[in-house]
Amino acid sequence: MNWLLPENLADALPQEAAQVERLRRAVLDLFRGRGFELVQPPMLEYLESLLTGAGQDLDLRTFKLADQLSGRTLGVRADMTPQVARIDAHLLNHQGVTRLCYCGSVLHTLPSSLASSREPIQIGAELYGYAGVEADLEILRLLAAALERIQLKAYRVDLGHVGLFRALAQAARVMPETEETLFNLLQGKDVPGLEALCADLPAPYGAALLSLSGLYGGAEVIDRARALLPALPEVTQALDTLASLIAAVPELPLSIDLSDLRGYHYHNGVVFAAYCPGYPAAVALGGRYDGAGRSFGRARPATGFSMDLRELARLVPQVRPQGAVLAPHAGTDRRLAAHIAALREQGEVVVELLPGETACEGPRCDRKLVCLGEQWIIEAINED
Numbered sequence: 169m170n171w172l173l174p175e176n177l178a179d180a181l182p183q184e185a186a187q188v189e190r191l192r193r194a195v196l197d198l199f200r201g202r203g204f205e206l207v208q209p210p211m212l213e214y215l216e217s218l219l220t221g222a223g224q225d226l227d228l229r230t231f232k233l234a235d236q237l238s239g240r241t242l243g244v245r246a247d248m249t250p251q252v253a254r255i256d257a258h259l260l261n262h263q264g265v266t267r268l269c270y271c272g273s274v275l276h277t278l279p280s281s282l283a284s285s286r287e288p289i290q291i292g293a294e295l296y297g298y299a300g301v302e303a304d305l306e307i308l309r310l311l312a313a314a315l316e317r318i319q320l321k322a323y324r325v326d327l328g329h330v331g332l333f334r335a336l337a338q339a340a341r342v343m344p345e346t347e348e349t350l351f352n353l354l355q356g357k358d359v360p361g362l363e364a365l366c367a368d369l370p371a372p373y374g375a376a377l378l379s380l381s382g383l384y385g386g387a388e389v390i391d392r393a394r395a396l397l398p399a400l401p402e403v404t405q406a407l408d409t410l411a412s413l414i415a416a417v418p419e420l421p422l423s424i425d426l427s428d429l430r431g432y433h434y435h436n437g438v439v440f441a442a443y444c445p446g447y448p449a450a451v452a453l454g455g456r457y458d459g460a461g462r463s464f465g466r467a468r469p470a471t472g473f474s475m476d477l478r479e480l481a482r483l484v485p486q487v488r489p490q491g492a493v494l495a496p497h498a499g500t501d502r503r504l505a506a507h508i509a510a511l512r513e514q515g516e517v518v519v520e521l522l523p524g525e526t527a528c529e530g531p532r533c534d535r536k537l538v539c540l541g542e543q544w545i546i547e548a549i550n551e552d
Contacts, residue, residue, distance in 0.1 A: 176279040176286040180478075182530075186489060187481040188289060191318050192271055195291055195475075198317050202310060204269040204293045209251035211273070215243040218250055220463040226250075229276045244275045248290050249474065250460070256296045257461025257468060265297040271477070281449065285478050292454075292474030296461075299469035301412050304438050304456060308413065311442060311452055311473050312420055320451070320484045322442040324421050326384075327410055328428035330435050330455075332393075333380065335402035340373035350377060354427040357381050372398050380427045387414045389424040409438060434460065440473070447483055451475060491534030492517035493546060499523075507537070507544045 173179070180188060196206060214235075219227050231244040245251060248270050256266050271291040279286050293310055295303050308325070315322050333354070337347050346365070353361045359381055366374035379396045383389050390411050397403050414422050430439055430453060437456030444451050454473025461468045495518050498505040511518050518537070519528045535546050 174286075176284065178285065183489070184478075184481055187484070187487070188477050190487065191477050191480055191484065192289075192291065194317050195314050195477075196269065196271060198314055199269040199293050199310070202267070202313075204267040204310075207252060207255050207268050207270055208272065209245070209248060209255065209270065212242045212244060213251065215241040217254060218243040218245060220250065229278060231275055231277055246274050246276050247474075248272060248274060248292065249294065249457075249472065252294050252472075253296075253457075253460040253468075253470060254464045256294070256470075257464035257466040261466070262297065265295065265303075267293070267295050269293040285476075288479070289477040290474050291477050292472055294470060294472030296468045296470045299458065301409055301416075301438075303469070303471050304409075304413060305416050307454060307471050307473055308417060308420065308422075308440065311440075311454065314475070315442065315444070315452070318480060318484050320444055320480060322421060322451070323445050324423055324443045326423050326425040326428055326441045326443070326450075327413060328425050328430075328439045329406040329410055329437060330429055330439060331402050331406040331437055332397070332426055333377070333429055334436075335400050335406070336373050336377050336380075336397070339398070339400060340369045340377065342369065351429055354381060355429060357427060383426040384424060384428075386423055387411075389426070390414070393424075393426060406437075413438065430455070438471070444483060449479075451479060451483065489532060490517055492519050492528070492531040493535045493537055494528055494533040494549070495520045495537040497521050497523050497525075504537075504539075504544060511537075 200206070215230070215232055218230060226246045229246040231246075233242050233244070234240075235242045252268050252270055256262070256268060260266060269292065271289070273287055274290050276286045276288070293307065295307055311325075312322065333351070337350065342350065350362070350365060353365065354377075362378050362381055366378040368374070369377065376397045383393050383396070390407055393407055397407075410424060428439060428441065430441065435455045435457050437458065439455030440453075441450035442452040452473050452475045454471070456469075456471040458469045459467040460470050493511060493516055495508050496504070497520060498508060508518050508520060517531055519531060519533060521528070534549055536549050537544055538547050
């Protein structure tokens with residue numbers, strides 16, 4: 169039984185690994201073309217660093233272990249976003265806008281769903297140092313471009329704003345434990361539970377919090393929200409931000425869901441989730457988390473998004489792998505060795521058989537290198 173792996177962990181076999189790598193290269197090349205620089209944080213960090221600021225929600229999802237060198241507790245990263253916020257705030261220390269991207273494995277103590285891997289390959293982009301809505305627009309457009317680049321166009325991108333819930337809960341003087349219950353009820357769209365809890369809250373804030381569960385749909389939701397929600401400055405500003413986002417990118421399938429509070433404990437502005445046909449869960453999550461670097465010495469405006477490459481690899485159209493060329497063992501035949509090297513320089517996959525080897529068990533070989541007279545030529549292999 170030594171070959172068994174823990175639950176929700178799996179090897180990536182050649183076809184999946186090739187698909188993941190193709191997507192990684194395509195998305196990172198897109199990010200680079202938009203000015204996002206690649207960073208590579210370590211897999212392990214001191215636990216307090218991983219769970220500081222943006223990472224506080226990750227405590228239960230983080231594996232913990234003792235460092236034999238320092239005696240301190242380490243964490244295996246469950247999300248790379250806090251690490252990138254640390255890099256921006258503490259190491260790069262830029263004064264203006266910083267655009268960073270990343271890609272790497274993260275590890276979760278529990279899967280996010282029954283079919284999810286506990287080792288997602290997280291890829292994402294973050295923009296630091298700009299508080300205006302233009303930064304959110306840039307990130308939304310980057311997300312749409314990334315999905316389009318890998319032929320997985322989103323049919324819906326839900327927008328929300330955690331500032332609405334925060335402003336209403338604060339105005340209603342909701343206690344922290346009640347706020348957590350409200351948050352969970354809204355996330356689950358538990359209307360009966362919300363009705364019971366909001367009935368005890370002062371008017372008009374109880375009714376406003378209850379109404380959030382039904383405020384989802386197209387751009388018209390913003391007008392409904394203006395009519396139903398009290399005109400607190402934070403509420404008005406949040407709705408204005410959402411309205412400006414929808415107006416600025418009519419080409420994107422944006423919709424509104426004001427009860428979507430994903431990442432509530434570290435997001436503080438616009439949040440969004442992208443969905444693709446035939447898949448129930450979001451394929452990309454993001455939003456604004458201003459001040460994430462405060463615990464690292466610099467509070468900076470920040471917005472970004474991330475995706476799981478393992479998940480995407482199952483959803484995008486499968487690409488038939490490039491056929492390889494099967495070549496005989498060159499041995500001391502310099503002409504054959506030179507010909508094989510030239511083919512590889514041209515981008516061909518050439519499998520050189522070892523002495524006694526008669527077939528290739530690896531890449532699909534659809535051609536073979538044969539000697540015709542004094543020339544080496546490529547012939548098709550009959551796959552029948």
